[in-house]
Amino acid sequence: MEKFNAKKLQAYLLETANIAKLHIANVDIELCNSYFEVDPQFAEVLIARFGKEKYAQRRVRIDYAERGGRGSYQGKRYSGGAKTRESFFFNKRKKKPGKRY
Numbered sequence: 639m640e641k642f643n644a645k646k647l648q649a650y651l652l653e654t655a656n657i658a659k660l661h662i663a664n665v666d667i668e669l670c671n672s673y674f675e676v677d678p679q680f681a682e683v684l685i686a687r688f689g690k691e692k693y694a695q696r697r698v699r700i701d702y703a704e705r706g707g708r709g710s711y712q713g714k715r716y717s718g719g720a721k722t723r724e725s726f727f728f729n730k731r732k733k734k735p736g737k738r739y
Contacts, residue, residue, distance in 0.1 A: 647672055655687050673703055 642650070644665040651662055651674070660680050666673040676684060684700060691698040
């Protein structure tokens with residue numbers, strides 16, 4: 639979307655968050671989402687700092703992600719970006735069949 643690669647995204651997150659000793663690891667860029675790992679002690683602070691952040695007039699969203707990490711990492715990962723297209727259509731309200739006369 640914004641032509642971010644792993645290094646650019648990591649630099650943007652570190653600069654915008656402005657948290658001392660913040661370490662961002664395992665950055666994974668996808669079409670609509672990006673995933674990265676941070677220490678659990680910084681997670682809530684990072685999410686709060688990006689609460690009203692905008693990039694190129696679009697809201698930046700960081701959430702917890704229930705996704706398997708790389709290697710032996712067993713913790714949670716954090717994602718930023720839009721929901722995937724599949725999840726949008728999957729969660730869309732289904733029409734209830736009406737009565738036919």
